[in-house]
Amino acid sequence: MKVAVRRLVLVAAPALVLGVAGCGIHEQTQRWYPADNGVNAEAGDVGLRNIQVVSDGEGTATLVGTLTNRGGSDDELVEVIIGDVTGELADGPLDLPVSGVTHLGPDADRVDAFDVDATPGRTVSVEFRFENAPRTTVRALVRPAEGHYAEALPAQPAEEQADEATDEPADEPTGEPTDQPAEEPTGEPTETETPSE
Numbered sequence: 001m002k003v004a005v006r007r008l009v010l011v012a013a014p015a016l017v018l019g020v021a022g023c024g025i026h027e028q029t030q031r032w033y034p035a036d037n038g039v040n041a042e043a044g045d046v047g048l049r050n051i052q053v054v055s056d057g058e059g060t061a062t063l064v065g066t067l068t069n070r071g072g073s074d075d076e077l078v079e080v081i082i083g084d085v086t087g088e089l090a091d092g093p094l095d096l097p098v099s100g101v102t103h104l105g106p107d108a109d110r111v112d113a114f115d116v117d118a119t120p121g122r123t124v125s126v127e128f129r130f131e132n133a134p135r136t137t138v139r140a141l142v143r144p145a146e147g148h149y150a151e152a153l154p155a156q157p158a159e160e161q162a163d164e165a166t167d168e169p170a171d172e173p174t175g176e177p178t179d180q181p182a183e184e185p186t187g188e189p190t191e192t193e194t195p196s197e
Helices: 002-030 158-167
Strands: 039-043 046-055 061-069 075-082 094-096 101-104 111-113 123-130 136-144
Touching: 039 136, 046 123, 061 075, 061 094, 061 136, 075 111, 094 101
Parallel strands: 046 136
Antiparallel strands: 039 046, 046 061, 061 101, 061 111, 075 094, 075 123, 123 136
C-alpha cells in the first residue's frame, strides 16, 4: 500500500507544479505594470497612469502620463499644478470623453511649467483639477530631459515667444530716397518762324 501511495504522490507532484506555474503566469499577464516607474492614482472615475515629470533641473518641466475616464459622463482636465507652479495647458482644458484615453507628453497634449522647482531624481507634487472628478495630488518622479525625453521640453514659454514676435521691428524699405529732380525733356525748344509780310 505504501508503494501505491508513493506512486500517486510522484504522479500528482508534476501536475500540481504545472498547475501552480500556470496560475502564476496567468496572474502576471492580468496585472498592469507601470512603465518608467511613473505613479498611478485614481480621481473618482478618472484614472491617472504613469504620471511623471521631465525636467532640465533649471526651472523648465513637462508632464508625461495618461488619463482614462471610466465614468458615465465626459469630464475635463482644467488645471495642473506642478510643485508651486500652475502648468500651461497648451490647448486649454483637455477633454476626457467617456471610455476615452488622453495622453500627456511632448508628442501629445502638452502641460508645461516654467520656474518650477523640479530636480531630476527626486519627486514633485502634481495636483490635477477636473471639471467633475475630485482634485487629486500625486508625488511624481522627476526624470532628466535626456535619452527618450531629450527633446521633451519646450524651447521657451509661449508668452515669451509671443513677446518676441511683437518686438520685432517692421521691415525697413531697402531703397534710398533720391533727391534728383524729375527727368528734364531731352529735346531743345524749336524757334517758330514768323510769317513774312
